[in-house]
Amino acid sequence: MNKSKPTQTKASALGSTQVKHYDPAFKRQAVEHWIKTGKAGTRIAAELGISYPTLKDWKRRYTGDALPVRQDLAAENRALKAELARVRQQRDILKKTLGIFAQPPTAL
DSSP: OOOOOOOEEEEETTEEEEEOOOOHHHHHHHHHHHHHHOOOHHHHHHHHTSOHHHHHHHHHHHHSOSSOOOSOHHHHHHHHHHHHHHHHHHHHHHHHHHHHHHSOOOOO
16 A cells, blocks of 8 residues: 655645645555454554544545444354353353352251
């Protein structure tokens, strides 16, 4: 991914600042990289040397959404259901254990 060099200089009262302009191809590749890798947008932006809000803006323009889309929602759904089942089982075991220890001791 090649980013273009800053091409324009904008003058201000305090001095001059450079405005960076990027190729549309670079912008699209940056967004595709973000979506495909599933990494945090801040990390992708840092790797590319751009700001996170800029990357989000590019994603909004090219895909219409500012959040990365997960490719494998079915797999994530299965994993979450398995975790929920495991947590419910642990909860039930703890409830039974608490019930056993809460009973008054029986005299023999």
